[in-house]
Amino acid sequence: MSTVYLAIARSYRPTFETAYQELRKVLQEHNFGLFSFVDEYLFSPGRERLMMETAEAEIASCSLFIAEGSKKAIGVGIETGMAKSRNIPIIYIRQRGTPFSTTLEGCAQISLVYDDPADLTEKIRVLLQSFVPHSPRLRPA
Secondary structure: EEEEEEEOOOOOOOOOOOHHHHHHHHHHOOOOEEHHHHHHHHOOOOOOHHHHHHHHHHHHOEEEEOOOOOOOOHHHHHHHHHHHOOOEEEEEEOOOOHHHHOHHHHHHOOEEHHHHHHHHHHHHHHHOOOOOOOOOOOOOO
8 A cells, every 4th residue: 555645734633634534535445545744743852853854754655745735834845845855746735715835836746725625535536546656747637
């Protein structure tokens, strides 16, 4: 099973829970596991270097990268840059009505604006039908 890395602001993660669960289901339908760094790790002060090394290793092991940009976060931008430097396909998502990120847009192959979790799920489902793992190219469906 390939892994999809979800970069998301820790402070936004609880708000995204319903969408997260729906996204997990649709990814499983396409033989992807969903990984979220903020769900798996919490580093104490003084461990910042280890945190970034760990994030870089997790990103290196994924086949697809999703940057959730509905709430701006420096960490999401850094993680997206790491994925871009490794030629990992990047999808930038944000909920309609939230601020646009020129940085995430500039790194992503695909950008999706969604209305609600069901809309996001359907857009990802359609996109995944044309996704080829380990390819830096995403083709819009």
